[in-house]
Amino acid sequence: MTQSHKSDVKRFRANLRDELDGAALYDELAAAEQNEARGDVFRQLAQAEREHAELWRSKLQARGIHASTAKPSFKTKTLRMLIRRFGPRFVLPALAAAEFADRNKYANQPDSEGLSADEHSHAAVVAAAAQGGHPGGVTGAEIARAESWHRGASGNDLRAAVLGANDGLVSNFCLIMGVAGAGSSNKVILLTSVAGLIAGACSMALGEWLSVTNARELAQTQIAREAEELEHTPEAEQRELALIYQAKGLDKDEAHRVAEQLMRNHDKALDTLTREELGIDPDELGGNPWSAAGTSFGLFALGAIFPAMPFFWSHGLVAIATSIGLSGLGLAIIGVVTSLFNGRTPLFSATRQVVIGCVAAAFTYGVGALLGVSMS
Structure with a gap:
């Protein structure tokens, strides 16, 4: 064999x-x-x-x-x-x-x-x-589930925005502390922080653009394939539509009648199959990739600017201490916002965010100090 x-x-x-x-x-x-x-x-x-x-x-x-x-x-x-x-x-x-x-x-x-x-x-x-x-209509429980789903969708958007800013803040905070720990000059720290902000924001924007673009192209490919199936096997597509409407609660005869009526209009049938079978909204197709990229860039940069700002106007330990303070403030704000969707109290979320961010920055500061000594 x-x-x-x-x-x-x-x-x-x-x-x-x-x-x-x-x-x-x-x-x-x-x-x-x-x-x-x-x-x-x-x-x-x-x-x-x-x-x-x-x-x-x-x-x-x-x-x-x-x-x-x-x-x-x-x-x-x-x-x-x-x-x-x-x-x-x-x-x-x-x-x-x-x-x-x-x-x-x-x-x-x-x-x-x-x-x-x-x-x-x-x-x-x-x-x-x-x-x-149910055949008799939508129940109160289903309305409640739908409302919860809509709240969840909004929560996901908010979560994505907060995490984008958090990524920028924590990554640049840690980067700056690592370079500061190595004993670098104010000019080097400032240059590093700006470079980290731009590089990170560009990376986030590119990643978001690729993600949305790929999702759009995949959706377009699936719609084209569905159109081809509708063209070559309309009977099978009509049966699929009937099954979908049966699953939604229509009786068998009514489901077949609705499917037959929809199939009389090719564009309407394709639109319905795209929404019901593929779960794709033809009017959306994954959103605008440029808008998503711009939003990601802006959110990352917004977070990353907090630890970098003090090095524009001060030097040495004062700049480092101010950077830590501003970063802690930014982390606390992010923690308070995350409490809107994580079920925790604002104080708990803010404290946790600040502690984790500062521990990460302290670690990179220590690594920078060790490398600075060994390379000097």
């Missing part, structure tokens, strides 16, 4: 096991689901997973390998137990995240015979089921 043959057999076995685990989970969800429309969605997903499993079983048999029915994995057994104990909604968010993470697992397997598109569809359907409401 060649190495390539062994590798294929191992991969086929793993794929078969994954598909059988998926079928077992969806069967359990269907049995536990009280809403008939959603239960039907889970049954269809279970059947699709069994069909996928048969594909891998046939490939193993073609290589002379008998694949017996595998027992569910420990993870699958645990999830099934949780479904029986707490109901489908308890595990759907975790299952949706797992499906989303695995949606590209067949993308680089040339013998998967189109299963990659199915996995994308399954991920979208499960995500819709995890987020979907």
Whole structure:
């Protein structure tokens, strides 16, 4: 048996096991689901997973390998137990995240015979089921969850801004203390601090620009692929839409009617599939990379200027002491702001931020002092 043959057999076995685990989970969800429309969605997903499993079983048999029915994995057994104990909604968010993470697992397997598109569809359907409401409308609990999600999104933006400024402050504070510890002149410290500010801010801006640009390009590629699928396999895309709307709470006939109506308009169908299946807002596409880069540059520079300022107007120990004081003030402000989303008191957050920042700066000062002595 060649190495390539062994590798294929191992991969086929793993794929078969994954598909059988998926079928077992969806069967359990269907049995536990009280809403008939959603239960039907889970049954269809279970059947699709069994069909996928048969594909891998046939490939193993073609290589002379008998694949017996595998027992569910420990993870699958645990999830099934949780479904029986707490109901489908308890595990759907975790299952949706797992499906989303695995949606590209067949993308680089040339013998998967189109299963990659199915996995994308399954991920979208499960995500819709995890987020979907009840046929009678949205419940108060779901409104509360939605409000919490919006607050979380704002918190993430605030957190990103605070951490950007914190990166600039701490990195430049430590850099300045390290150079000061080595006994460098005021001019060298000032030059180092400005260079650290510019280099760090440029690095942050470039990283943010690349991140947003790559996200935008990935989204555009996925939309183009979805448009191609819509062009060549409209029936399959219509079935995907129907499944998504079933997962959101519509009954089967209504879901198929809505999907059929949407498919009459190519642009509207593509827009809906992009939003519902891919989870991409075509109007956003990851945001503006230049705006993100500029924001990152500014936030990093804002934090980095605190420890550098005293060296513009003073020298020696006075400048170092003032730099420590301003850096401590900046760290305290950042700590107070972080208390808005970390659940801690402002005093605790500020104290923790100052202590950690000063410990890091003291360490680099010590390293600088040791290197300064050894190199003198």
